[in-house]
Amino acid sequence: MEDIKSSYTEVQKHRIFEREFLPHIDAMYNFAYRITYDEDTAKDLLQDTYYKAFRFIESFHEGTNAKAWLFRILKNSFINEFRKKNKEPSMVDYQEVETYYNSDDVNEVITSDLRVEVLQDMIGDEVSNALNSLAVDFRIVIILCDLEGFTYEEMSKILDIPIGTVRSRLHRARNLLRERLRSYAKSMGFK
């Protein structure tokens, strides 16, 4: 993420790759799978990300946040190559999202009748379906924050958007997820 380049020997490059990049490979694979829904595409995206990470390893500063750096590469590869190739249909219009938060609709009424006990009874498939039903840009913020535990600042760097936008998008994504979960709860007969 930095412009200042380091100079590593071949041995150092491999050490960084093994010690700083590879430990995040499962998290990266899960991220790739959750944004593509497809195992083969996720594997391709993962490999592509790791090749790029090694190719541009001079831009990485040893000891800094390797996980965030790798996630940023993966997200960019997904947007610039994979999403175009696969013509991902559920892309959110960023402008539309940001306009929403600058509009009077920001004071929407949020219903809060989803009981915590109902949530606890849900099974993994229902949760997974609810998450997958969100547009990819909303899904990404939830994955980065709730599953991978990135801070708003890290998410801001990974996604190339201001922190305020991270927060507002996260809020919107969570509201949508809650609505999806409520629908599942209703379909299961919970009130």
Added chain:
Amino acid sequence: MEDKKARDFLDCCIINNCGEPGCDNYVVRRDLIQKIIDGQANEEELAMYNNIIDSCVNCTCRQYCEQELAIKNLLQTKLDRKRVPLDVVEKIKTKINKTT
């Protein structure tokens, strides 16, 4: 005191529409609650949150927070975490070794 409670409750525009378009309070509270949920609030913000909750018995922020924490917990505990197939890891390592 009753007036204050009523006012706080009505001011709680995370859940309720406060009736003021573009209300700054909404964004402040939304961001505060979000930080609490995500464990990113500092001490001052935690105190501010507790003050809001304590001063507002009927405050729906508490219920909202509990719900959001439950959803966060649901995501963390019920979604499968896949492991990368070993052949993919080997493929990556082989290609990296070839490039040097």
